[in-house]
Amino acid sequence: MEILDWIQDWFKNNCDGNWEHGEVIQITTLDNPGWEVEIDISNTSIATMNLEWILNEKSKDDWYGVKIMNQKFIAAGDAGKLKFLLGLFKEMIEKIEA
Template sequence: MDILDWIQNWFKSNCDGDWEHGDGIQITTLDNPGWDVEIDISKTSIASMNLDWILNENSKQDWYGVKIENQKFNAAGDSGKLIFLLGLFKEMIEKIENNTIG
C-alpha cells in the first residue's frame, strides 16, 4: 500500500462525525520551498505524546523537521520530502499500534 492510500484510509478510519470538522489533515507549501504537514492526533493513541522540534538539515535543499505538541503532529521539509513526511507519521502510528514506542 502506498503512502497516499495509507493516509487516506487512516483519515477515513478517524472520521467520526466530529474530528473531520476540525483541523484533520493539512498539507501546505512553504516559501523556501518546502512542505508543511499538520495532522490532528487528538483522537489517536498518541494524543498525549509530546516531541520537541527535531531538525535534520543536511543543506538548504535537504532538510526536514518534526514535532508533536498540542495534540498535533507537525512536520516540515524541503520540496522533495512530502512522501517522507507522511511516511514519518505512518511509521509513528504503526509503532504505537504495535506497542513498540515507549
C-alpha cells in the first residue's frame, strides 16, 4: 500500500467526530530546504509515548529527525525525505499496534 493511501486510511479510521476538527496532520516546508510533518496522536494507541529528538545527519543534504512530545509525532528531514518521514510514522503505529 502506498504511504498516502495508508495515511488517508489511518486518518479516516481515527476520526471520531471531534479529533479531526483540529490540525491533525500538518505537512510544511522548511527553509533549509526540507519538510516537517506533525501528526496529532492524542487519539491513538501511542498517545502517552514520548521520544526525545533523535537526529540522523549524514550531511547537510541528507538528514532527518524525529520526536514524540505532547501527543504529537514530529519529524523533519531534507527536501527528499517527505515519503520517508510519513513512513516513519506508519512504522511506529504498526509496531505499537502489532
